Amino acid sequence: MRTICLYFEIHQIIHLKRYRFFDIGTDHYYYDDYANENSINDVAERSYIPALKTLIGMVNDSSGTFKVALSISGVALEQLEIHAPAVLDLLQQLNDTGACEFLAEPYSHGLSSLANEESFKEEVMRQSAKIKQLFGKSPKVFRNSSLIYSDEIGETVANMGFKGMLTEGAKHILGWKSPHYVYHCNLNPNLKLLLRDFKLSDDIGLRFSNSEWNEYPLFADKYIGWIDALPAEEQVINIFMELSALGIAQPLSSNILEFLKALPACAKNKGITFSTPTEIISKLKSISSLDVSYPLSWTDEERDTSCWLGNVMQREAYNKLYSLAERVMLCNDRRIKQDWDYLQASNNFRFMTTKNNGLGLNRGIYESPYDAFTNYMNILGDFIKRVDSLYPVDIDNEELNALLTTIKNQGDEIDELHKEINKLRTKLEKEKTPKKKAASVGSC
Numbered sequence: 102m103r104t105i106c107l108y109f110e111i112h113q114i115i116h117l118k119r120y121r122f123f124d125i126g127t128d129h130y131y132y133d134d135y136a137n138e139n140s141i142n143d144v145a146e147r148s149y150i151p152a153l154k155t156l157i158g159m160v161n162d163s164s165g166t167f168k169v170a171l172s173i174s175g176v177a178l179e180q181l182e183i184h185a186p187a188v189l190d191l192l193q194q195l196n197d198t199g200a201c202e203f204l205a206e207p208y209s210h211g212l213s214s215l216a217n218e219e220s221f222k223e224e225v226m227r228q229s230a231k232i233k234q235l236f237g238k239s240p241k242v243f244r245n246s247s248l249i250y251s252d253e254i255g256e257t258v259a260n261m262g263f264k265g266m267l268t269e270g271a272k273h274i275l276g277w278k279s280p281h282y283v284y285h286c287n288l289n290p291n292l293k294l295l296l297r298d299f300k301l302s303d304d305i306g307l308r309f310s311n312s313e314w315n316e317y318p319l320f321a322d323k324y325i326g327w328i329d330a331l332p333a334e335e336q337v338i339n340i341f342m343e344l345s346a347l348g349i350a351q352p353l354s355s356n357i358l359e360f361l362k363a364l365p366a367c368a369k370n371k372g373i374t375f376s377t378p379t380e381i382i383s384k385l386k387s388i389s390s391l392d393v394s395y396p397l398s399w400t401d402e403e404r405d406t407s408c409w410l411g412n413v414m415q416r417e418a419y420n421k422l423y424s425l426a427e428r429v430m431l432c433n434d435r436r437i438k439q440d441w442d443y444l445q446a447s448n449n450f451r452f453m454t455t456k457n458n459g460l461g462l463n464r465g466i467y468e469s470p471y472d473a474f475t476n477y478m479n480i481l482g483d484f485i486k487r488v489d490s491l492y493p494v495d496i497d498n499e500e501l502n503a504l505l506t507t508i509k510n511q512g513d514e515i516d517e518l519h520k521e522i523n524k525l526r527t528k529l530e531k532e533k534t535p536k537k538k539a540a541s542v543g544s545c
Contacts, residue, residue, distance in 0.1 A: 174207070268296060284389060306351070321363035437487060
């Protein structure tokens with residue numbers, strides 16, 4: 102039976118303030134609080150709240166047969182907790198329906214998967230722990246920032262215990278193959294891959310309200326008809342986009358939510374179901390491996406990493422930032438850790454792009470990519486000084502490795518102690534049970 106996997110991403114840009122060269126060493130706060138509060142409240146009111154209410158209604162109206170998946174960066178969760186708790190309440194309601202799966206992703210929505218494996222794994226597990234804390238479930242499927250994927254990244258994700266991963270169905274990778282099947286990682290067949298159908302996804306996320314589009318206006322029955330007309334053996338249709346597409350990229354006045362509401366009924370009429378990523382990878386076998394030697398993403402026409410690392414400025418900023426990774430991992434300073442998350446966010450590098458993607462780019466406070474680079478490097482200069490003050494740059498490599506090894510060993514010991522405590526608790530409960538039964542019999 103053909104099924105649709107509908108997935109939405111939630112991430113929130115942390116806006117940096119104007120930071121001058123002369124601020125380095127004197128001002129350690131890098132953010133525009135007004136812009137951050139204003140932007141998340143704006144997207145919450147115009148997109149997240151009405152969109153999530155619609156998704157909850159769709160689950161209820163379909164008696165749970167409509168299903169959806171979400172991934173939320175740790176940075177976004179922090180901002181929602183502070184500025185838009187109403188969105189978290191709706192996410193909880195959607196979770197309570199049992200028809201929503203929450204996925205893992207890097208906490209910062211950054212590029213650590215391309216730079217430092219240990220840093221990448223640390224923030225993925227931190228975001229997963231945050232999801233478990235808020236929604237009571239540990240993610241089983243992974244989604245990288247902007248769907249970035251390569252064979253090496255897939256192997257790392259598989260070794261972390263994830264059973265599936267979402268990525269882009271890029272033409273330069275698939276060639277003649279279709280994205281409508283389950284594939285697996287070239288280096289570890291235990292990791293199944295779900296590939297985004299970029300045309301069907303962008304028909305909703307990018308083109309829906311464009312009156313010059315030759316398919317405008319798009320109605321749900323026509324859209325489902327396209328899916329139904331696909332070859333019968335193509336069973337998995339992965340439609341992935343940002344949640345903000347519903348209300349921001351496609352304004353509510355375009356009737357985007359009415360279109361979404363109509364999808365389950367139209368799909369049901371054609372015998373098409375909705376499934377979560379875990380349901381798909383549990384039920385369907387992979388048809389073949391996917392060979393991805395160089396990282397791909399869902400961004401721009403090239404579907405690669407050039408929008409973040411395509412010019413000299415971006416690579417300079419990226420290399421400078423991730424040169425700090427091992428020392429930041431040693432650090433226990435909460436401000437350093439938080440700044441590290443915020444400075445990693447991929448949009449900081451996106452603002453520096455010199456590419457012309459044909460869609461235009463809102464650079465916020467920056468007048469040009471060079472302006473974005475200068476401001477970011479000023480902030481990074483101050484951040485580097487703060488890290489250097491805790492762990493000097495001339496620290497011996499052997500000493501640094503010894504510290505990292507000690508920290509890892511201590512973490513392993515703590516994990517073992519937690520396991521032992523849980524075993525003792527279980528044993529104690531078992532010993533208490535017969536005594537309780539005996540006491541109840543005696544009271545009779």
